[in-house]
Structure formats: C-alpha cells, structure tokens
Amino acid sequence: MNAGQWEPFVDAEPVREHLRQVNAAGMSYRAICERLGFAQDSSLQHLMWGRGEYGPGQQVRRETAELVLSYWPSLGDFPDGARIDATGTRRRIEALAVRGWPRHLMAKQVGMTETHFRKASGRERVTARLARGVTALYDAWWDQDPLEHGVPLGSVSRVRADAARSGFRSALAWDDDTIDDPSAVPQTDAAPAGYTEGENVVARFLMGESVIIDNAGRREVIAHLMEWTQDTPAEIGARLDMTGDTVSRAWERIKRKARDEGRKAPWRRVYVPLRDTDLTRDDMRSAA
Template sequence: MAVRSASARWQVRRRQLVAAGQWEPFVDAEPVREHLRMVNAAGMPYMAICERLGLAQNSSLQHLMWGRGKYGPGQHVRRETAELVLSYWPSLGDFPDGARIDATGTRRRVEALAVRGWPRHMMAEHVGVDESHFRKAVGRARVTARLARGVAAVYDAWWDQDPLEHGVSQHAASRVQADAVRLGFQSALAWDDDTIDDPAAVPLTDAAPAGYTEGEDVVARFLMGESVVLDRSGRREVISHLMQWTQLSLEEIADRLEMSPVAVSGTWERIKRRARDEGRKAPWRRVYVPLRDLNLNQDDMRSAA
C-alpha cells in the first residue's frame, strides 16, 4: 500500500513537472563520460570505478562509455547517475594495489623525509621493497598505488620524528640532509594533506608568495571578471563557488583558472572531504533546471513537491 501511494505521488509530481516544462530526468552524457575518462587516466580502472560507485559495468558503464553493437555511446544519462559520477574523485585508498598513479605526492613525501634526515634505504625497508627498486620507482612519473600507500604510511609515522632516535647515525642523517638541501627538497612543513598530492600545488615557505593580487574582495573581483591573480586559498574559493553555483564544466573552470582539469577536480574533492572531516555539510555539484512557463497554483505546487 505504501509503495503504491509513493508511486502515485511520484506520478503526480511527474505530470506537474511535464506540464510546467521542467521534466528532465536525463542530462547530457558527454561531461559524465569525460569525467570518467579523467578518473581512469588518473589510474583508476573502469571496473574499480564501478565497484566504488555501485554501477553495473555490463549495463550502465557499457551504455555510457562505449555503447553496444551498432549503437554508439549513449547521448543522455540519468540525472542521478550524472551527479554520482561527477561528484567522485578517487582517494589514495580507492586505487587497486597495481594501479599506476601520479607519483607527485610519493616523491614529495620521500623528499620531505630526506630533509628530516631519513635515508632512503630505511624508507624502502619499511615499505617492503628493494632499495634499488625504490629509488627507481620514486623517480618515475607514476608509481603503483601499493607503493604510494606504503610511502604515505611511512611519511605519516616519520615526518615529525628525529631519525637519530630511531637508529640513524649522525653522519648518515647529515649526509642525507646535505643532499636534500643541494637538490632543493621541501620539508614536510611546506605541504599539508590537502596539497601534497596535487601536481599544481606549490610549497608553502616562510616568504609570502610573489605576484598575488592584494586588497579586499579579491575572489569576488575575479568572479566579476577583473584581472587579478589568486593565491591558493583564493583558487579554492573560486573552484568551490563555480562548482556549486554554475554549470561550467571542469574544463571551462580549469581554463578560467589556468589549471588542469585533474587539478580542479582534485581540489574540489579535497574541499568536500575537509568539510566532512570538520563535521560540516559537504558542498555538492548543483545542476540547475531553468524555470520555464511555470504556472502552478498552491495545490499543484504542493503535489509536485
């Protein structure tokens, strides 16, 4: 009985929205398809994406990405599916062990530990790989997710620890630190958890970043079209605003901020994750439907709600 009642209410709502010209259960599939390609390019296999999002690979993903038989990829996708996919960006824990992901965060963690005086052979030992393999791997553009997670765990444990208190000799620590200075490595204090994996991020140093526009309402001035240069905090504010309150695609936002779409998407995911970690409601990607020829009385509005 309850199911029939709910179905009847849904049908009433559907008829009212159709009459108002607002019944649009499907949206353009191309932005969703492009986002899935970006997630896959970041190292996430399509099967793993489906598992994380609860999508059926043999139906939903097949229809969306490749089509079937003589039919090409779908031109439209359900709004609920689009919002689910567009709001997703994988965290380090999402990737399968063998997935090859961007090595930026891994390399920065290794370098930060070197600034502290930690030798690489100890890092390799704790990660569980051969030292020569470890040295080669962290110098490449991509590493396996397993290695990245191992390095992240070592970094979390050691970034604020004195290696001398863990069996490292003064001579060895000093030599590692000297090499780190010579190579221009950044310490752990130059990064936080929100930026260390972002290829577009720059390290925080004691000196104020040069070139940023000063004054009040810089973000608002940027959004209004004024030619200003944003700092990292300002970029996060702009990304949060544009992702929540406009229909601009990731590519359009990235172009406006002179960033890569991957960096924009990663920043958006970190904004949402930080909100959840702080107990706040996470922002979400709104999809607007314009009000067209809306002419409903109160009873109609109540039925459509």
C-alpha cells in the same frame, strides 16, 4: 528543462569526460564500477562507447550523472597495482630526506630493496601499493628525529646535505590538501623555527633546527661535515655564515690540534668529487 518540470535525463558528455579523467588518474573502468556500486563492469558500455551500431549515449539518467560527477578516487580506492601520479609519493620521500631519513630505511619499511625503491619512486607513476606505503611512512616519520630512532649522525647529515643541494622541500611546505596535487606550489613563507637552547645543540643544528652555536660548536660542525659529508668548504661556510677559506683554515687547525695531542687526525671519509678543490694532499693520503 522547463521551469518546475523534472527532467530525468541530462547531457552525457560531461559525465563521460569526468570518467575519462578518473580513468586517466589510474582507475580502471571495472574498478570505477565497483567503487560506484554499479551492477557490472559493463554498466558504462552504453555511456562510454555505445553498443553495436549505436554510438555513445547522448543522455544519461540524472541520478547516474550526479553519482559519477561527485566521485573522485581517494588513495585507498585504487587497486594495489594501479599506476597513479607519483607527485605525492615523491614529495613525501623528499620531505623525509630533508628530515634526515635515509632511503634505505624507507625502502625497508615499505618492503622493497633500496635499488628497486629508488627506481620505482623515480618514475612519473607509481603503484597505489607503493604510494600507500610511503604515505603511511610519511605520516609516522615526518615529525620524528632520526637520531632518536638510532640512525647515525653521519648518515643523517649526509642525507640532509644531499636534500639541501637537491632543493627538496620539508613537510612544512605541504599540507594534506596540496601534497598530492601536481599543480600545487610549496609554501615557502612558513615561519622558521624559533631559536632554542638546551642539550645536543650541535646535533640539532646539523638536523636543521634554528639553534645558536658558539665558536666551539662551529668547530664541531666543521669537523663533522668535513669528515663525514661531501660538502665543500664553501657549502659548509654557507650554513655557518662563513667563507669557504675560513672553513678550510679551521679544518687544518682541527687536524693539527689532533696531531699535537697525539690523536689520529680526522680525514674525509667519503668520496669527494673533484669540484672540491680545497682537498689537501694530507686528506688524499689518508683517504687512500
């Protein structure tokens, strides 16, 4: 281009490559034409593939190039059935699990069975419809306490424990600019929540809030996690800065105290894998 001289055409290859990337993201060429306001879905024929014996065009109008190169689809642009990268959907589901939201409730909210939801969200690509549903759910629930919405404490604790074992990241690790980006890494240096006081301290501790619990609270946490989760004594101890042996002894004292008071002793109510070698015969008889 000569200085001061307007060039109505530019190199077509960067425009073609950008269109290929948009298409690879899940947008069909027909949908791209619709979003960009092209007259018909064949408008890109000459640019992308050429016509007849003529190959793809070597140049494209500057206005067209600027329009195409400035476009990248938002989630709302994709047709419902478009298959898009699942990274953002997966991260949102995991962040909700860290909060304690069970997947069966997530599935219900997006209009799917839990089995179908797990399979669909576990793939490398998901439909735009599912991605939009999970995004709306995440926006509504990411800072909500499941306990305040009627989700049982036992269910919340199990979901949180599974999320911790799986290394899931909370909503604090992402922002709107990074959560959908496969190349983005979580922000692990976010400031932890400050210590707080007040009511329901044990429940808040189990939810992951940084609260101070006394010895009675520790016993309550041990009783709950040993009875209602698959966590081993060592895993529970890690949460309480205790050894697994200390947790096991506390669990035995809790059961003995219940029997001494004429109450039914608590027992492990969920399937416990063989890795939990601290199970006693008493637990196994009760579970049977």
